[in-house]
Amino acid sequence: MNDSRYSAPHSADPDEFVRVSDVVKIFGDVVAVRSVNLSVKRNEIFALLGSSGSGKSTLLRMLAGFEETTSGQILLDGEDITSVPPYRRPVNMMFQSYALFPHMTVEANVAFGLKQEGVDRAEIHDRVFEALDLVQMAGYSRRKPNQLSGGQQQRVALARSLVKRPKLLLLDEPMSALDKQIRQKTQIELVKILEQVGVTCIMVTHDQEEAMTMAHRLAVMTEGQIVQCGTPQDVYAFPNSRFVASFIGSTNMFTGTIVVDEPDHVAIECAELTRPLYVNHGVSEPLGMEVHVSIRPERLLVSREQPDGDYNWAHGMVSHMAWMGSYALYQIRLDSGKTVEASVPSRLLAQMDAPGIDEEIFVSWDADSATVLAS
Amino acid sequence: MIRFSPRDWLPSGRALAVVPPFAWLVLFLLLPFLLVLKISFAEMKFGIPPYTSLAQFQDEAIQFSLHLRGYILLFTEDQYVRTYLSSVKIAGITTLVCVLIGYPIAYYIARSSARVRNLLLLAVILPFWTSLLLRVYAWVGILRNDGLLNNLLQGLGLISSPLEIYRTDLAVYIGMVYAYLPFFILPLYATLVKMDLRLLEAAYDLGAKPWQAFWQITVPMSRQGVIAGAMLVFIPAVGEYVIPEMLGGANTLMIGRVMWNEFFNNADWPMASAVTCVMVLLLLVPLVYFQYSQVRQQRQAGGRA
Numbered sequence: 001m002n003d004s005r006y007s008a009p010h011s012a013d014p015d016e017f018v019r020v021s022d023v024v025k026i027f028g029d030v031v032a033v034r035s036v037n038l039s040v041k042r043n044e045i046f047a048l049l050g051s052s053g054s055g056k057s058t059l060l061r062m063l064a065g066f067e068e069t070t071s072g073q074i075l076l077d078g079e080d081i082t083s084v085p086p087y088r089r090p091v092n093m094m095f096q097s098y099a100l101f102p103h104m105t106v107e108a109n110v111a112f113g114l115k116q117e118g119v120d121r122a123e124i125h126d127r128v129f130e131a132l133d134l135v136q137m138a139g140y141s142r143r144k145p146n147q148l149s150g151g152q153q154q155r156v157a158l159a160r161s162l163v164k165r166p167k168l169l170l171l172d173e174p175m176s177a178l179d180k181q182i183r184q185k186t187q188i189e190l191v192k193i194l195e196q197v198g199v200t201c202i203m204v205t206h207d208q209e210e211a212m213t214m215a216h217r218l219a220v221m222t223e224g225q226i227v228q229c230g231t232p233q234d235v236y237a238f239p240n241s242r243f244v245a246s247f248i249g250s251t252n253m254f255t256g257t258i259v260v261d262e263p264d265h266v267a268i269e270c271a272e273l274t275r276p277l278y279v280n281h282g283v284s285e286p287l288g289m290e291v292h293v294s295i296r297p298e299r300l301l302v303s304r305e306q307p308d309g310d311y312n313w314a315h316g317m318v319s320h321m322a323w324m325g326s327y328a329l330y331q332i333r334l335d336s337g338k339t340v341e342a343s344v345p346s347r348l349l350a351q352m353d354a355p356g357i358d359e360e361i362f363v364s365w366d367a368d369s370a371t372v373l374a375s
Numbered sequence: 376m377i378r379f380s381p382r383d384w385l386p387s388g389r390a391l392a393v394v395p396p397f398a399w400l401v402l403f404l405l406l407p408f409l410l411v412l413k414i415s416f417a418e419m420k421f422g423i424p425p426y427t428s429l430a431q432f433q434d435e436a437i438q439f440s441l442h443l444r445g446y447i448l449l450f451t452e453d454q455y456v457r458t459y460l461s462s463v464k465i466a467g468i469t470t471l472v473c474v475l476i477g478y479p480i481a482y483y484i485a486r487s488s489a490r491v492r493n494l495l496l497l498a499v500i501l502p503f504w505t506s507l508l509l510r511v512y513a514w515v516g517i518l519r520n521d522g523l524l525n526n527l528l529q530g531l532g533l534i535s536s537p538l539e540i541y542r543t544d545l546a547v548y549i550g551m552v553y554a555y556l557p558f559f560i561l562p563l564y565a566t567l568v569k570m571d572l573r574l575l576e577a578a579y580d581l582g583a584k585p586w587q588a589f590w591q592i593t594v595p596m597s598r599q600g601v602i603a604g605a606m607l608v609f610i611p612a613v614g615e616y617v618i619p620e621m622l623g624g625a626n627t628l629m630i631g632r633v634m635w636n637e638f639f640n641n642a643d644w645p646m647a648s649a650v651t652c653v654m655v656l657l658l659l660v661p662l663v664y665f666q667y668s669q670v671r672q673q674r675q676a677g678g679r680a
Binding site for chain 2: 064091112
């Protein structure tokens with residue numbers, strides 16, 4: 001190994017547990033992962049979020065050791081595991097379809113990993129039941145996987161991947177095989193178990209709600225690259241591109257030109273809005289440049305009266321309204337023809353006597369509600 | 376009170392669907408077997424047919440006689456017992472060799488890319504396009520003392536005098552394994568190709584080295600395919616006639632040859648029938664066991680779903 005090539009280019013974080021450096025994966029003439037850098041802290045739950053074909057699963061499979069990296073390096077707890085075969089990595093994975101061994105009982109499934117290590121039988125038994133207790137499946141130890149429900153299979157799969165006390169746990173689309181109703185409850189349970197055990201975890205998902213519910217930090221991937229990485233709150237509030245803004249949650253996107261550029265505010269002229277946008281913070285883009293502005297639906301305020309001032313409001317007509325229980329989702333056709341979405345809390349809706357379809361209405365937003373994006 | 380309604384008498388749609396295969400089995404399997412069973416209890420005589428009937432009207436009485444000569448001979452003359460044992464042994468070894476050779480082949484085909492896989496499957500099935508008789512004749516040509524194999528080895532100077540393979544048990548094994556190997560490969564391939572390869576990844580992930588994963592995951596999961604293939608080899612191999620007749624020596628004992636002798640050389644139909652009935656019984660036992668074990672396994676698997 002050429003050590004100088006891999007000498008840490010970034011200052012080493014003492015909390016850093018997993019480090020992915022310049023990892024590339026090429027299948028034939030398809031680049032699945034192009035130069036990914038990633039750093040995951042000890043005991044962190046980290047989500048790789050992306051749609052299918054974004055390279056997130058390939059990255060996960062390289063972490064597990066099922067795929068060899070074309071180039072780059074993977075460090076786990078300071079140790080280079082880039083070319084360690086999967087059966088020698090202190091890494092365990094919970095598979096998307098769980099991949100429980102159908103010819104073995106629940107107990108044998110969970111014991112499998114310990115058996116390969118040559119752990120003695122009494123200890124295997126203790127640790128298997130400790131793991132099954134953790135996921136509340138000890139009562140099902142003699143069942144075969146096909147005698148369990150989807151949720152039960154998932155818990156057995158979790159026990160199987162935790163029983164070896166891996167340094168790194170990988171979750172591949174952990175909720176995709178579950179019914180929607182039990183998903184959210186399961187997500188919270190799973191996080192509780194992971195925090196109780198204290199394991200570093202990297203999960204892959206295409207479901208942004210799942211990533212935001214479970215992960216401490218997440219990375220958004222597209223076309224084999226990480227486009228943004230941060231806490232769910234940060235990525236949601238400060239997306240760095242139109243792609244991220246619309247991938248994480250829904251948003252209203254406007255395209256315009258910067259007409260006023262001051263250190264403490266900017267104004268953006270926008271063809272889709274009759275009045276300019278006013279943003280109360282500076283931006284790095286120069287005057288006259290075309291930019292995109294993202295405003296989240298929950299940041300749009302709805303009123304019957306025309307708002308004060310010359311900025312940050314628009315007139316339109318309700319074209320559709322969906323009642324979601326705790327809030328209502330309005331689709332409003334602005335005078336420019338553009339349709340925006342606004343989510344209005346039910347409490348506010350009751351106070352203002354909910355506007356109906358085809359009613360004229362004003363939408364407005366605060367000067368700190370908009371995010372300016374260059375790309 | 377018992378009430379009769381037309382519905383009890385008219386067959387339902389489901390019953391109708393079972394009729395054709397059921398009728399087929401009765402007509403072409405059960406009835407012929409019952410005929411053979413009947414003949415096995417008759418007495419040999421000269422005439423057409425060359426056996427007596429079981430029931431006779433004589434002296435104002437219907438006499439019903441079961442002649443056990445064939446069965447008694449079978450169990451007292453150790454020629455027959457030895458032939459049965461030898462048949463089972465030859466079929467057993469053939470099956471074992473088929474498992475040992477066929478498993479890697481089936482495994483390799485199942486794990487090949489889709490294109491290569493179809494070519495290889497074709498290669499496995501290809502011999503069936505030629506008659507078995509011709510293919511066995513080809514083996515005669517290869518294995519004979521002045522055949523292809525000996526000529527080749529002698530030409531290369533590897534041996535000085537021809538290997539005596541033709542007309543020995545070894546030739547029978549070669550011919551049988553050759554003829555029956557596809558019957559083992561195909562069902563096993565079908566099982567292996569269906570296997571979810573993520574299970575192997577899961578095994579590696581949990582620390583199993585490739586060969587450990589093979590023994591603990593692939594082998595048990597292909598058990599049904601191995602059993603099905605082994606049955607398809609073993610059962611016809613026990614009664615095989617053509618291959619031992621053409622490749623075997625005078626002392627290659629196989630039940631198919633005995634049957635042939637009794638029927639055509641000795642014209643002893645009852646004896647030949649008795650030989651047949653005992654063979655069927657011999658084959659039914661492993662078959663029933665196989666069926667039983669499969670049902671039990673299915674019940675275990677699907678029991679409390």
